[in-house]
Amino acid sequence: MVFRWRLDYIIAVIIICIFILSALSLIFISNIEPSVALYWTAATVFSVPGFVLDVPGFYRLGTVQTFTFINGLAYLILVTFVTAKFVNILSRIDVHKREMKRRISSMNEHILVCGYGRLGEKACEILDDHTMGYVVIERNPRVVKLLRERDIAVVEGDATHSKVLKMAGIERAGGLIAALGNDTKNVYITLTARELNPNLLIASRAVSEEVVSKMHRAGAEIVVLPEVVAGLELGKEIAEGV
Amino acid sequence: MKKPETLEGHVVVCGYGKIGEKICEVLEQSKKSYIVIEENPAIANLLRSMKIKVVEGDATHSRVLKMALIEKANALVTTFGNDTNNIFVILTARELNPNLLIASRAVSEEVVSKMHRAGAEIVVLPEVVGGMELGREMVKRKLKIRSLRV
Numbered sequence: 566m567v568f569r570w571r572l573d574y575i576i577a578v579i580i581i582c583i584f585i586l587s588a589l590s591l592i593f594i595s596n597i598e599p600s601v602a603l604y605w606t607a608a609t610v611f612s613v614p615g616f617v618l619d620v621p622g623f624y625r626l627g628t629v630q631t632f633t634f635i636n637g638l639a640y641l642i643l644v645t646f647v648t649a650k651f652v653n654i655l656s657r658i659d660v661h662k663r664e665m666k667r668r669i670s671s672m673n674e675h676i677l678v679c680g681y682g683r684l685g686e687k688a689c690e691i692l693d694d695h696t697m698g699y700v701v702i703e704r705n706p707r708v709v710k711l712l713r714e715r716d717i718a719v720v721e722g723d724a725t726h727s728k729v730l731k732m733a734g735i736e737r738a739g740g741l742i743a744a745l746g747n748d749t750k751n752v753y754i755t756l757t758a759r760e761l762n763p764n765l766l767i768a769s770r771a772v773s774e775e776v777v778s779k780m781h782r783a784g785a786e787i788v789v790l791p792e793v794v795a796g797l798e799l800g801k802e803i804a805e806g807v
Numbered sequence: 808m809k810k811p812e813t814l815e816g817h818v819v820v821c822g823y824g825k826i827g828e829k830i831c832e833v834l835e836q837s838k839k840s841y842i843v844i845e846e847n848p849a850i851a852n853l854l855r856s857m858k859i860k861v862v863e864g865d866a867t868h869s870r871v872l873k874m875a876l877i878e879k880a881n882a883l884v885t886t887f888g889n890d891t892n893n894i895f896v897i898l899t900a901r902e903l904n905p906n907l908l909i910a911s912r913a914v915s916e917e918v919v920s921k922m923h924r925a926g927a928e929i930v931v932l933p934e935v936v937g938g939m940e941l942g943r944e945m946v947k948r949k950l951k952i953r954s955l956r957v
Contacts (some may be wrong), residue, residue: 676945676949682934683914683915683934683935683938684934684935684937684938684941685938686938687934687935687937687938687939687941687942688938688939688941688942688945689942690938690939690942691938691939691941691942691943691945691946692942692945692946695946695950697945697946697949739949739952740945740948740949742941742942742945744938744941766945766948766949766952768941768944768945770937770941772825773825786948787941787944787945787948789937789940789941789944790937791933791934791936791937791938791940792824792825792826792829792933792937793825793826793829794933794936794937794940795826795829795912795931795932795933795936795937796825796826796827796828796829796830796832796833796886797829797830797833798931799826799829799830799884799886799910799912799929799931800829800830800831800832800833800834800884801833802910802929802931803818803830803833803834803839803882803884803908803910803929804833804834804837804839806882806908806910806928806929807816807818807839807881807882807908
């Protein structure tokens with residue numbers, strides 16, 4: 566592993582340096598006992614409250630006065646850094662995921678929409694029009710963020726994984742729309758979904774015509790071929806128009 | 808590459824993907840002459856081996872469109888998965904031949920009005936239509952099941 570100057574390391578080095586410098590200068594410049602010097606340094610760097618040393622003339626020493634200030638600075642850096650780390654860790658706890666889990670667990674007979682491209686978007690619009698509950702499964706984090714902003718129930722992940730489908734509540738779902746642009750993936754989703762819930766109504770998009778029979782065998786009740794349909798439509802219009 | 812000098816009143820099909828393939832099938836069935844413009848050399852070779860007339864090149868260039876004899880053509884279909892490319896082809900084709908019947912695939916709904924303004928007579932949205940179809944079928948069957956249960 567290549568060593569990189571990360572902020573953590575830099576701050577650790579600074580604090581250790583201040584600690585050693587402070588202890589050594591107290592020991593060697595002001596001739597204070599090593600145990601007392603270490604104790605005082607630790608107490609100031611980590612800022613132990615209500616701490617007073619019972620050594621005569623100790624607080625009038627130049628080194629002690631200087632290092633009170635420097636150690637205070639080290640303490641400030643330490644506190645700032647630890648707080649930042651703590652906030653960072655807190656922010657990483659996925660609030661959305663927990664909230665979504667709760668929301669999905671209250672759903673029943675909902676529709677899973679796998680893939681939120683143009684096709685998935687349109688399908689969702691139709692479902693919206695008929696006030697049917699649905700959960701979108703989408704892999705692209707940017708799209709997921711957009712959906713969260715629109716307050717649409719969404720599970721981030723690959724719909725070909727059964728874990729992701731289970732997260733979207735496939736056992737309680739009423740239907741599934743596989744709207745990915747990849748035939749193999751759609752077939753795979755269909756198979757997985759059929760296994761997980763035999764009563765599911767499955768609709769799938771197909772790009773190629775050869776895959777339609779496979780999709781039906783895999784368990785899809787509805788198969789739609791947008792490209793083929795569009796090609797036929799365009800061809801017919803042109804053939805009639807020419 | 809041989810220039811197909813003999814063509815007239817033909818259809819220019821830009822892009823031979825899934826949609827282009829279907830269009831060619833339909834044109835074949837209705838016995839219309841057509842020529843494909845395809846950028847991918849592998850697909851172009853395949854088409855040549857299938858005895859389909861093909862121009863290898865980028866359809867957004869007017870030179871390539873001229874190579875497909877756009878001035879003598881009756882119609883043009885662009886089937887790219889990229890709306891900007893499609894619009895560009897429409898504009899170029901309209902400039903080269905004002906009497907052309909132009910049909911285009913569109914990916915986004917917002918682009919439909921732009922395509923019409925650019926000169927396309929027919930615009931088809933496969934993704935939107937497909938999505939609506941999937942959604943409608945799902946709703947229809949679900950509602951049927953619901954009413955059966957009641």
